[in-house]
Amino acid sequence: MEPVLAIRRVSKRFDGTQALDDVSLELYPGEVHTLLGENGAGKSTLIKIMTGIHQPDTGELLLDDKPISIANSAQAQHYGIAAIYQEPMVFPDLNVAENIFISHQNRGAIMRWGNLYRDADAILKRLGVTLDVRSPARGLTLAAQQTVEIAKALSLKTRVLIMDEPTASLSAHEVAQLFKLTRNLRDQGVAILFISHRLEEVFEISDRITIFRDGKRISTGLAHEYTIERAIRDMVGREMESFFHKTLSQPGDVVLSVRGLARQGVFEGVNFDLRAGEVLGFAGLVGSGRTDVALALFGIAPPDAGEIYFQGKRVNITSPEMATQLGIAYVPEDRRQHGLVMPFPIVSNISLPTLRRYINRIGLIDFDRERRTANEFRNRLKIRSESIATPAGKLSGGNQQKVVLSKWLNTRPKLLILDEPTRGIDVGAKSEVHAMINDLAQQGLAILMISSDLPEVLGMSDRILVMREGRQMGIFSRAETTQEVIMTAAMGQEAAS
Amino acid sequence: MTAIRRLVRPEQLREISLLILIVLACLFFSTQINGFLSGRTFARVSTSVAIITVVAVGQTLVVLTRNIDLSVGSIVGFCAYFVGMQFTFDRTIPPAAAVAMAIGVGALMGGFNGLLVAYARVPAIIVTLGTLAIYRGLLVEYGNARTVTTANLPSWLVGLQPTNLFSIGDIDIRLMAFIAIVVVLVFQLGLGYLQFGRRLYAIGSNPDAARIAGIPARRTVFLAYVMCGALAGLGGFMFLVRFGDITIVAAQGLELQVVAAVVVGGVNIFGGSGTMFGAMLGAVMIGTLEYSLTRMTWISQFWKDALLGGFILAAVAADAIILTRIRKFWARTELTLAAPVSETPEVRRAAGD
Numbered sequence: 001m002e003p004v005l006a007i008r009r010v011s012k013r014f015d016g017t018q019a020l021d022d023v024s025l026e027l028y029p030g031e032v033h034t035l036l037g038e039n040g041a042g043k044s045t046l047i048k049i050m051t052g053i054h055q056p057d058t059g060e061l062l063l064d065d066k067p068i069s070i071a072n073s074a075q076a077q078h079y080g081i082a083a084i085y086q087e088p089m090v091f092p093d094l095n096v097a098e099n100i101f102i103s104h105q106n107r108g109a110i111m112r113w114g115n116l117y118r119d120a121d122a123i124l125k126r127l128g129v130t131l132d133v134r135s136p137a138r139g140l141t142l143a144a145q146q147t148v149e150i151a152k153a154l155s156l157k158t159r160v161l162i163m164d165e166p167t168a169s170l171s172a173h174e175v176a177q178l179f180k181l182t183r184n185l186r187d188q189g190v191a192i193l194f195i196s197h198r199l200e201e202v203f204e205i206s207d208r209i210t211i212f213r214d215g216k217r218i219s220t221g222l223a224h225e226y227t228i229e230r231a232i233r234d235m236v237g238r239e240m241e242s243f244f245h246k247t248l249s250q251p252g253d254v255v256l257s258v259r260g261l262a263r264q265g266v267f268e269g270v271n272f273d274l275r276a277g278e279v280l281g282f283a284g285l286v287g288s289g290r291t292d293v294a295l296a297l298f299g300i301a302p303p304d305a306g307e308i309y310f311q312g313k314r315v316n317i318t319s320p321e322m323a324t325q326l327g328i329a330y331v332p333e334d335r336r337q338h339g340l341v342m343p344f345p346i347v348s349n350i351s352l353p354t355l356r357r358y359i360n361r362i363g364l365i366d367f368d369r370e371r372r373t374a375n376e377f378r379n380r381l382k383i384r385s386e387s388i389a390t391p392a393g394k395l396s397g398g399n400q401q402k403v404v405l406s407k408w409l410n411t412r413p414k415l416l417i418l419d420e421p422t423r424g425i426d427v428g429a430k431s432e433v434h435a436m437i438n439d440l441a442q443q444g445l446a447i448l449m450i451s452s453d454l455p456e457v458l459g460m461s462d463r464i465l466v467m468r469e470g471r472q473m474g475i476f477s478r479a480e481t482t483q484e485v486i487m488t489a490a491m492g493q494e495a496a497s
Numbered sequence: 498m499t500a501i502r503r504l505v506r507p508e509q510l511r512e513i514s515l516l517i518l519i520v521l522a523c524l525f526f527s528t529q530i531n532g533f534l535s536g537r538t539f540a541r542v543s544t545s546v547a548i549i550t551v552v553a554v555g556q557t558l559v560v561l562t563r564n565i566d567l568s569v570g571s572i573v574g575f576c577a578y579f580v581g582m583q584f585t586f587d588r589t590i591p592p593a594a595a596v597a598m599a600i601g602v603g604a605l606m607g608g609f610n611g612l613l614v615a616y617a618r619v620p621a622i623i624v625t626l627g628t629l630a631i632y633r634g635l636l637v638e639y640g641n642a643r644t645v646t647t648a649n650l651p652s653w654l655v656g657l658q659p660t661n662l663f664s665i666g667d668i669d670i671r672l673m674a675f676i677a678i679v680v681v682l683v684f685q686l687g688l689g690y691l692q693f694g695r696r697l698y699a700i701g702s703n704p705d706a707a708r709i710a711g712i713p714a715r716r717t718v719f720l721a722y723v724m725c726g727a728l729a730g731l732g733g734f735m736f737l738v739r740f741g742d743i744t745i746v747a748a749q750g751l752e753l754q755v756v757a758a759v760v761v762g763g764v765n766i767f768g769g770s771g772t773m774f775g776a777m778l779g780a781v782m783i784g785t786l787e788y789s790l791t792r793m794t795w796i797s798q799f800w801k802d803a804l805l806g807g808f809i810l811a812a813v814a815a816d817a818i819i820l821t822r823i824r825k826f827w828a829r830t831e832l833t834l835a836a837p838v839s840e841t842p843e844v845r846r847a848a849g850d
Contacts, residue, residue: 298709300708300709319711320708320709320710320711321711321712321713323711324711325711330709332709337703337705337706338705338706338709339706339709340703340706341698341699341702341703341706341707341769342702342703343702343769343770344698344699344702348695352695352699352706352707352710352712353710353711353712355692355695355696356692359692363691364690364691365689365690365691365692365695407710
């Protein structure tokens with residue numbers, strides 16, 4: 001049998017990272033092909049290339065054995081390639097039928113409502129679902145919205161359907177329904193590229209499996225040739241990098257205690273203690289609730305149940321201002337959106353949360369002292385820039401991260417929360433940041449580090465808390481755990497070893 | 498070239514190009530209007546610019562935080578009328594009390610805007626469009642078809658308008674212009690040196706980062722509105738001084754001139770950047786055009802407004818298209834210029850190599 005779509009030796013590079021490295025993949029009609037890999041393995045990049053959002057640097061895409069180039073999503077649609085995502089992209093104010101036919105430009109200038117509803121009904125019937133085509137999309141459940149997306153794909157005569165974590169926000173019952181639909185589509189000859197982090201599901205639905213790691217294809221095979229153990233090994237299977245110089249030390253007093261912390265529908269039952277001088281790693285997949293726990297501790301999205309004790313006292317943190325005053329600092333995941341004021345020079349960014357300290361007797365900002373502090377941090381954290389007057393927006397990712405760190409270290413925190421501290425920064429800067437985290441812990445800071453980078457979590461942490469779908473799966477000590485154990489817990493399997 | 502570049506930072510280009518434009522416009526109008534380049538023109542233009550400038554300074558505070566205040570015209574009108582009315586009841590009100598009254602009423606009105614925008618989270622454009630009508634309605638209700646006339650005002654107030662502080666040649670710097678300059682200087686220094694000023698910029702350029710940094714964003718936005726209202730109140734007092742005769746349509750449409758001055762003056766309408774000097778230059782530009790077009794009697798009133806509007810569009814479009822490119826070029830050459838500097842031992846030590 002000929003593949004519908006063949007990806008041949010595609011590579012793609014973004015300024016620091018090789019997102020895809022010489023990757024090939026074939027999709028055959030009537031198969032569910034699952035793509036597995038850790039966060040950052042290159043799955044998203046591949047999808048974006050298939051849907052025309054990115055162009056490959058080298059390599060080609062073949063549709064029915066003929067090379068094609070996909071410049072935008074309209075063209076992808078024209079070739080019969082469609083994608084549905086975890087968050088369905090429906091128009092809430094339009095009704096079901098309008099949503100299904102939203103991308104059909106050839107239905108004439110005048111809306112023929114009768115035909116529209118009849119055709120929409122026919123498509124939904126083919127899928128075997130009942131849904132009122134006249135009801136607005138706003139009130140639909142996520143699962144129903146996804147059904148609308150699938151109906152849309154079907155109406156566009158889609159030959160390749162990409163399903164990017166469609167089950168992540170669905171209940172078990174809804175997942176079963178979605179899988180029924182998926183098999184239905186497969187039996188009609190559609191090639192489906194399925195992405196999920198839930199391994200049980202993957203083995204339930206897949207015909208074939210391909211595993212990516214660090215932008216490379218590691219293996220492809222029939223689903224029954226794989227075991228869960230093998231899949232995990234292929235996903236994480238790299239050696240621990242040697243440049244983590246973790247200094248083990250005797251942790252001090254308990255700085256933070258969390259008991260039964262929960263936020264409705266986001267996370268629940270989070271319990272842990274964190275001592276001075278200790279690094280507690282937070283591992284889990286994207287969306288497992290790690291960041292939400294951090295946001296709760298920092299008062300951005302306060303919890304609605306549970307207790308937080310900070311330095312022995314029960315606290316109720318309701319705003320970032322309050323958290324800062326207690327001595328908690330939060331280095332957010334998204335530097336651009338949450339960390340820095342890009343047009344501001346380095347010096348103003350560093351003094352932003354602590355500006356009160358730089359006011360002189362007559363109420364004016366003391367620029368000299370402000371600059372002195374910024375220069376101190378620039379030397380201590382080795383921020384590479386022309387001067388402290390350089391706008392933050394002009395710095396490289398690694399240097400921006402150092403500015404964010406400086407800013408929060410200057411608040412002299414007792415507890416430092418780091419959310420993906422090394423995401424998007426190059427290897428050199430990464431090991432500098434690691435050394436810095438190690439130093440800070442040595443100086444007695446309590447550090448909570450969220451990271452999707454498994455070697456990083458294992459290399460830097462004293463203990464590792466693993467979360468999955470808003471629940472705490474366990475706390476593992478550094479000495480007694482491996483990447484496989486963490487990954488297994490994060491994906492909801494019983495520990496294999 | 499290098500020397501100029503060292504003196505002028507890219508973000509100041511906007512102010513300088515505006516200054517050049519003002520000079521060019523004056524030169525052009527001097528060929529069209531008899532006796533344009535005279536002390537008399539300056540006195541006239543500077544008085545009307547003074548009012549726009551004071552209100553524009555307040556507007557800038559609000560715009561820097563990614564908000565807008567469309568009600569300033571109504572606040573100016575209400576305060577002018579309200580203070581004028583008090584004089585018709587009691588002529589012996591001392592000057593300081595009159596000014597304080599105008600500023601106080603303005604601040605109150607600004608505070609109401611601020612409350613709704615910052616704490617009730619209603620979009621600024623909707624709140625202030627509403628209060629634009631409400632404050633004007635209050636004025637109509639309070640005015641009850643009466644009119645403030647110069648005859649009812651105390652002589653010290655009427656005498657303020659032609660008061661000269663000092664003269665340079667035949668150019669008189671009047672009290673009104675002086676007040677505006679002081680307001681601009683005070684608030685410009687405040688933006689640079691006060692925690693409050695830094696907060697305005699931070700909130701406008703990245704609200705999320707500002708919140709996470711623990712900045713009290715709501716209080717800051719609220720205060721910006723209070724100050725904007727207070728300055729509009731001061732503008733109202735100046736309006737009363739300038740015209741003397743105040744009807745219930747006083748300062749109607751002033752908000753458009755003020756917003757135009759702020760935008761032409763290079764204050765980013767999406768917040769986060771801009772200076773008081775820029776807003777002042779914008780006010781000068783708008784005031785000069787307004788006056789000159791009025792003097793060119795062969796241009797009808799309707800065309801005058803259209804030309805003014807066209808100019809504002811051109812100024813903002815020019816900024817978006819041409820000036821951004823110039824600034825980029827400027828910044829690029831600055832970078833290559835700076836490259837050898839990073840090789841000095843001091844920097845290398847700082848970089849830890």
